[in-house]
Amino acid sequence: MRRMAVVVWVVAAALAVASAQSGDTFAILNARILDPVAGRVAAATTVVIEGGTIAAVHGAGSPQLPAGIRTIDAKGATIVPALADLSVQVAATLGVDRDYFHSLSLAHGVMRVRAIDGRLPMAVDDRARIAAGEVLAPRTWIAGPLIDMRRPLGQLGGPILAGGLAPLQQVNDAASAAQAAQAQAAAGVDWVRVGGNVPATVVTAVVKAARSRQVKVSADARAASMLQLAQSGVTLIDGLGFPVKAQAELDAAWKSRPDAPTDGVAALDAAWAQVTAVEMRALVGALVKGRVAVAPMLRAADAQRDDPPKDELDLVPERGRGAIAARVARAAGKPAEDRRARARAQRMAFVKAFAAAGGTLVLASGAGSDGYPSPGLAVHKEMALLLEAGVTPAQVWKAAVADGGLLLGESDRTLRVRAGAPADLVVVAGDPLTDPAALSSITLLVRRGAVLDRAVLIRRAARATGVVR
Numbered sequence: 001m002r003r004m005a006v007v008v009w010v011v012a013a014a015l016a017v018a019s020a021q022s023g024d025t026f027a028i029l030n031a032r033i034l035d036p037v038a039g040r041v042a043a044a045t046t047v048v049i050e051g052g053t054i055a056a057v058h059g060a061g062s063p064q065l066p067a068g069i070r071t072i073d074a075k076g077a078t079i080v081p082a083l084a085d086l087s088v089q090v091a092a093t094l095g096v097d098r099d100y101f102h103s104l105s106l107a108h109g110v111m112r113v114r115a116i117d118g119r120l121p122m123a124v125d126d127r128a129r130i131a132a133g134e135v136l137a138p139r140t141w142i143a144g145p146l147i148d149m150r151r152p153l154g155q156l157g158g159p160i161l162a163g164g165l166a167p168l169q170q171v172n173d174a175a176s177a178a179q180a181a182q183a184q185a186a187a188g189v190d191w192v193r194v195g196g197n198v199p200a201t202v203v204t205a206v207v208k209a210a211r212s213r214q215v216k217v218s219a220d221a222r223a224a225s226m227l228q229l230a231q232s233g234v235t236l237i238d239g240l241g242f243p244v245k246a247q248a249e250l251d252a253a254w255k256s257r258p259d260a261p262t263d264g265v266a267a268l269d270a271a272w273a274q275v276t277a278v279e280m281r282a283l284v285g286a287l288v289k290g291r292v293a294v295a296p297m298l299r300a301a302d303a304q305r306d307d308p309p310k311d312e313l314d315l316v317p318e319r320g321r322g323a324i325a326a327r328v329a330r331a332a333g334k335p336a337e338d339r340r341a342r343a344r345a346q347r348m349a350f351v352k353a354f355a356a357a358g359g360t361l362v363l364a365s366g367a368g369s370d371g372y373p374s375p376g377l378a379v380h381k382e383m384a385l386l387l388e389a390g391v392t393p394a395q396v397w398k399a400a401v402a403d404g405g406l407l408l409g410e411s412d413r414t415l416r417v418r419a420g421a422p423a424d425l426v427v428v429a430g431d432p433l434t435d436p437a438a439l440s441s442i443t444l445l446v447r448r449g450a451v452l453d454r455a456v457l458i459r460r461a462a463r464a465t466g467v468v469r
Contacts, residue, residue: 028049044074052448078430080109083112091117146193147181220241284357293360426446
């Protein structure tokens with residue numbers, strides 16, 4: 001997707017704010033409305049915002065509005081309910097404050113976020129402050145520290161480290177994993193997230209423990225394949241991991257091959273490159289039957305292998321740019337580039353087939369604690385990649401708004417532009433169903449009923465990295 005072009009509304013200075021306050025009253029005139037559930041755009045209408053809520057939605061014509069109410073003429077632009085990002089590692093690290101993630105997400109219309117790998121109880125406190133309007137941030141659901149096991153010595157990539165920037169809760173077996181899930185649920189998390197070194201039997205134990213506390217579970221597919229996770233009862237699979245066979249099984253088969261992958265990224269490419277059409281159909285069918293949602297994280301996968309594009313690099317904290325470049329360099333220049341290309345094509349084919357079969361796709365930027373991929377912008381790029389894969393524009397918008405929101409726990413009513421719904425809105429030029437690039441022209445941002453100034457949000461993100469541009 002081309003670099004975002006920003007169209008600034010000429011509105012009263014009092015509306016051009018970037019504040020967590022709500023309560024303003026105004027009307028957006030001559031705006032079309034995207035219904036992400038039905039996949040259609042309604043004709044021009046008037047939307048009245050009051051006190052952080054959509055007070056009324058009027059049909060075509062000139063409705064009677066309260067005297068003196070502020071108005072914004074949308075001039076035929078389209079109102080879209082806020083986007084959802086199911087994987088952001090919102091963390092305060094060296095040189096990066098949490099406001100970096102909040103501000104960039106909002107600047108790109110992402111106003112619902114699942115913050116992963118949260119430190120407890122800090123993450124629970126942050127969620128409460130955001131809900132109370134004390135912090136300018138997307139509505140936030142949290143997953144606690146990643147629950148993971150030690151990777152067997154000799155497996156590609158070596159043992160994991162219990163520590164680092166992201167909190168990690170290391171467990172040894174099904175019993176300790178279930179205990180960890182129950183402890184996180186008791187602490188108030190919305191999600192439990194399971195790492196890639198946890199086998200299917202242990203994942204199942206975590207799911208059982210979390211469900212008893214009404215907490216959802218997501219998992220990475222490595223020690224347990226996506227096919228095995230489809231049968232484990234997880235709510236969501238984070239990324240397109242090992243599809244039909246677990247990594248350990250494939251490692252044994254590759255040991256004696258001269259073209260054996262030498263690291264985890266190459267091993268994952270090799271796994272996808274060899275998936276057959278029959279296996280692909282079986283995987284899609286199992287996921288749909290198990291009602292397991294998938295966050296493909298195509299942009300995050302590309303970010304592991306390709307040089308960061310300038311529009312994202314410009315947003316990344318300067319302190320972390322060297323580490324990002326080094327990480328990409330390690331993944332570049334590996335043998336079997338044709339295998340990598342085939343793996344990417346296979347992932348794209350899976351995403352298209354899964355969407356066509358009625359599977360639940362959701363969007364996730366995969367933004368890490370180093371600020372890359374870029375929060376918000378990576379969601380836009382994920383949407384572009386889904387379109388490239390052959391997912392229809394209506395399916396992409398459904399994934400970005402409706403399915404993502406529903407998976408987080410929103411109701412169908414709050415995910416449409418209608419009276420009584422939260423006033424968390426994005427206005428884009430053109431018709432996003434017929435012109436997929438429409439999202440690159442955001443013309444208005446509304447969070448909790450307050451109009452946000454996108455330029456202010458970008459500057460806030462820059463200050464949060466200690467670099468003011």
